[in-house]
Amino acid sequence: MNAVIRRIARESRDFTALVIQAYVLLFRLRMRRAVVVRQAFELGNRSVVFIATTMSFIGLIMVLQSGYQAGRLIGDYSLLGPGYIQLLVREFAPTIGAMMLATRIGAGIAAELGSMTVTEQIDALRLCGAEPVEELVVPRLAACLVMVPALIILAGLFAEIAGMFAARLVFNVPFATFFELRLLTSGDVIVGAVKAMLFGAVIPLVSAFAGLSATRGSEGVGQATTRAVIHTSISIIFLDFAVNVLLYPVYAR
Amino acid sequence: MIEFRGLSKRFGDRPPVLEDIDLQIPTGSVQFVIGPSGAGKSVLMKHVVGLVRADSGRVLVDGEDVTDYGEKALFKVREKVGFVFQQATLLDGLDVLDNVALAIAKRFHVKRKVARERAMTELERMHLQPFAHRFPADLGAGVKKRAAIARAIALDPRYLVYDEPTTGLDPIAARRVDRLIGELKGRGVTQIVVSHDLASILGVADRIAMLHKARVHIEGTPDALRASADPVIRQFLSGSPVGPM
Amino acid sequence: MSGIRGIVAAVGRTALQFAADLGGLAILFLRVLRTIPRLDIYELIRAAERFGWQSAPIIGLTAFFTGGIMVMQSLPYVEQLQAMRLLPWAASFATLREVGPVLIGLMFSGRVGSNNTAELGTMVVTEQVDALRLLAIDPYDLLIAPRFVAMVAMMVCLTIVGDAGAVIGAMVTARAMAGMEMFQFIQLMREQIHLADLASGLVKSGFFGAGIAVVSCYYGLATSGGAVGVGRAVNASVVASAVSIVVIDFAVTAVMGG
Numbered sequence: 001m002n003a004v005i006r007r008i009a010r011e012s013r014d015f016t017a018l019v020i021q022a023y024v025l026l027f028r029l030r031m032r033r034a035v036v037v038r039q040a041f042e043l044g045n046r047s048v049v050f051i052a053t054t055m056s057f058i059g060l061i062m063v064l065q066s067g068y069q070a071g072r073l074i075g076d077y078s079l080l081g082p083g084y085i086q087l088l089v090r091e092f093a094p095t096i097g098a099m100m101l102a103t104r105i106g107a108g109i110a111a112e113l114g115s116m117t118v119t120e121q122i123d124a125l126r127l128c129g130a131e132p133v134e135e136l137v138v139p140r141l142a143a144c145l146v147m148v149p150a151l152i153i154l155a156g157l158f159a160e161i162a163g164m165f166a167a168r169l170v171f172n173v174p175f176a177t178f179f180e181l182r183l184l185t186s187g188d189v190i191v192g193a194v195k196a197m198l199f200g201a202v203i204p205l206v207s208a209f210a211g212l213s214a215t216r217g218s219e220g221v222g223q224a225t226t227r228a229v230i231h232t233s234i235s236i237i238f239l240d241f242a243v244n245v246l247l248y249p250v251y252a253r
Numbered sequence: 254m255i256e257f258r259g260l261s262k263r264f265g266d267r268p269p270v271l272e273d274i275d276l277q278i279p280t281g282s283v284q285f286v287i288g289p290s291g292a293g294k295s296v297l298m299k300h301v302v303g304l305v306r307a308d309s310g311r312v313l314v315d316g317e318d319v320t321d322y323g324e325k326a327l328f329k330v331r332e333k334v335g336f337v338f339q340q341a342t343l344l345d346g347l348d349v350l351d352n353v354a355l356a357i358a359k360r361f362h363v364k365r366k367v368a369r370e371r372a373m374t375e376l377e378r379m380h381l382q383p384f385a386h387r388f389p390a391d392l393g394a395g396v397k398k399r400a401a402i403a404r405a406i407a408l409d410p411r412y413l414v415y416d417e418p419t420t421g422l423d424p425i426a427a428r429r430v431d432r433l434i435g436e437l438k439g440r441g442v443t444q445i446v447v448s449h450d451l452a453s454i455l456g457v458a459d460r461i462a463m464l465h466k467a468r469v470h471i472e473g474t475p476d477a478l479r480a481s482a483d484p485v486i487r488q489f490l491s492g493s494p495v496g497p498m
Numbered sequence: 499m500s501g502i503r504g505i506v507a508a509v510g511r512t513a514l515q516f517a518a519d520l521g522g523l524a525i526l527f528l529r530v531l532r533t534i535p536r537l538d539i540y541e542l543i544r545a546a547e548r549f550g551w552q553s554a555p556i557i558g559l560t561a562f563f564t565g566g567i568m569v570m571q572s573l574p575y576v577e578q579l580q581a582m583r584l585l586p587w588a589a590s591f592a593t594l595r596e597v598g599p600v601l602i603g604l605m606f607s608g609r610v611g612s613n614n615t616a617e618l619g620t621m622v623v624t625e626q627v628d629a630l631r632l633l634a635i636d637p638y639d640l641l642i643a644p645r646f647v648a649m650v651a652m653m654v655c656l657t658i659v660g661d662a663g664a665v666i667g668a669m670v671t672a673r674a675m676a677g678m679e680m681f682q683f684i685q686l687m688r689e690q691i692h693l694a695d696l697a698s699g700l701v702k703s704g705f706f707g708a709g710i711a712v713v714s715c716y717y718g719l720a721t722s723g724g725a726v727g728v729g730r731a732v733n734a735s736v737v738a739s740a741v742s743i744v745v746i747d748f749a750v751t752a753v754m755g756g
Contacts, residue, residue: 087571095567103608103739217725222725223616248570342625
């Protein structure tokens with residue numbers, strides 16, 4: 001038990017060091033534009049289809065579920081659309097979108113950096129005088145800070161469109177009735193934005209840390225990828241909870 | 254007897270690994286298959302158990318043509334022919350005893366408990382019982398290799414194929430494996446050893462087949478090999494980088 | 499012109515790969531079903547234990563926070579409609595039926611599914627799977643079918659645990675943010691939540707478990723290329739698992755009619 005606590009303490013300390021180092025370099029704008037752009041493409045553009053698919057299905061599911069209940073309990077679907085988009089913006093698009101991106105982007109970063117670690121490319125980098133955090137982590141952080149929120153907006157869009165179609169085809173709710181912004185407040189948008197930006201930082205940092213701490217042997221990279229997905233996911237849930245608590249007055253009017 | 258008739262194999266567009274191989278391995282003998290790295294020795298032996306399929310030619314085990322056998326039919330062949338991989342390949346998730354016991358349980362359809370007892374007997378015979386409850390990840394290459402051999406022997410095979418059994422072992426461990434091969438010969442097991450360990454080759458073999466440029470370059474007794482004036486064989490035996498290879 | 503051809507080729511390649519994967523998954527699934535009658539019970543129990551203990555803490559934690567989140571999202575509506583009585587129902591209903599199974603599925607996939615792919619992948623690249631075949635042991639008997647059944651069973655069990663955790667999280671948050679006493683929360687829940695709500699969530703979890711099992715085993719067995727290859731396989735596995743969870747969820751929801 002003692003050993004577990006000491007290991008957690010050590011990892012937390014190392015992780016915090018990584019975060020601080022990454023942000024310091026970020027604010028000093030110490031990065032190569034070309035690398036950041038390539039990372040943005042790899043992590044962002046390549047995830048569009050994935051996000052489009054998963055979030056469309058999620059949208060269909062959520063509207064179907066809410067619709068069935070609304071029909072059964074109230075018999076009135078007029079609140080379906082407004083309520084749905086509100087929850088989407090401030091909760092489900094950021095959170096579920098980020099959880100999805102944790103698997104796609106997070107596992108990808110961890111697998112890539114993990115492979116480099118076990119094949120000793122990281123050590124080789126250091127010997128050439130380059131600093132791994134600056135070369136590898138900061139560009140991915142910068143790219144994700146832009147791409148993840150963008151993808152989350154896209155996620156919301158796809159979920160909304162899918163929801164509109166579900167409402168129309170299954171419950172006969174016209175598009176115009178469903179796409180109703182009257183319940184949506186600026187508070188909702190602020191909360192959604194804060195979450196998106198937070199998650200945009202968490203995903204690359206936690207995954208890069210997992211990748212860079214991969215152990216040797218044939219299992220090392222696989223385990224690093226697992227750690228990345230799990231730690232990122234739990235961080236997202238926890239941060240979501242925390243933001244909901246702290247910003248409750250903002251969106252509860 | 255294991256027989257190869259006109260066996261040929263190539264992978265993709267690369268030059269053939271094996272070309273028109275004719276080889277007979279008599280029952281009860283210890284046959285070594287030698288040659289430089291990449292000469293196709295392992296590939297040839299994997300044909301016997303169906304891990305690799307021939308492009309042309311036949312493979313016969315005890316007179317039975319197994320060349321085109323499917324997985325189901327190969328099960329019967331694999332019961333007769335044991336195979337010890339180069340990497341020992343014990344299951345990482347089980348300790349040494351369970352590794353051997355699992356093989357026994359599945360082959361002879363006995364309960365785990367009975368299988369464990371038999372496995373322990375086998376391990377004791379090979380002086381491996383101190384390692385019975387250790388896991389492969391914690392063991393040295395020599396112990397793992399011997400454990401893999403124990404697993405193969407426990408299944409009472411008629412033939413046993415070793416893929417480079419002494420590669421990566423220190424000389425003492427290597428000689429232990431050689432002694433084991435001698436003991437098994439006494440028990441009537443036909444053994445085929447793929448190797449480039451000269452000490453093993455000259456010490457234990459009844460017959461030696463050398464593969465070179467995808468063909469059988471020579472086949473004969475160790476004495477015949479030692480006495481040969483062939484430049485390829487001379488280079489291999491002397492270990493010199495200079496020569497036709 | 500070559501730009502367009504390049505795009506078409508890329509799309510075509512992706513489509514073919516997708517179709518190949520889909521076919522492979524279907525074949526694996528059918529083979530598992532055929533193997534279930536003769537699977538290795540010993541391995542089944544071992545796998546179930548491992549999967550359960552591996553993921554129980556993380557799922558409990560996730561569920562706790564999820565319960566709290568759902569309360570905080572429902573609270574504004576409930577307060578505005580002045581229907582505080584409905585808070586337990588509003589928070590728990592979606593959790594038990596939908597959000598719980600999905601998040602637990604994602605966590606399970608991330609923890610157990612990816613571990614499974616890593617383990618199987620490592621076994622493939624170190625020739626352990628070949629060794630099994632040579633010992634006349636069918637890898638499906640020993641490895642795949644037991645893990646499949648274990649994952650389905652564990653997903654259902656863990657969802658029960660998760661549901662409990664979510665309710666606790668919801669109660670605590672309701673007390674903290676809305677001053678609703680815990681016994682009151684439970685009372686209202688018992689009135690308004692039915693067994694059918696819990697059951698439908700569990701059925702979904704079972705299907706998620708099957709999907710995660712098939713996907714993780716498929717990518718594990720298809721691994722090639724050493725340690726790096728294993729990492730690639732795990733990556734592909736978690737992404738495909740996430741997609742499969744969502745697709746299966748939609749199918750089950752549509753069929754069950756909410």
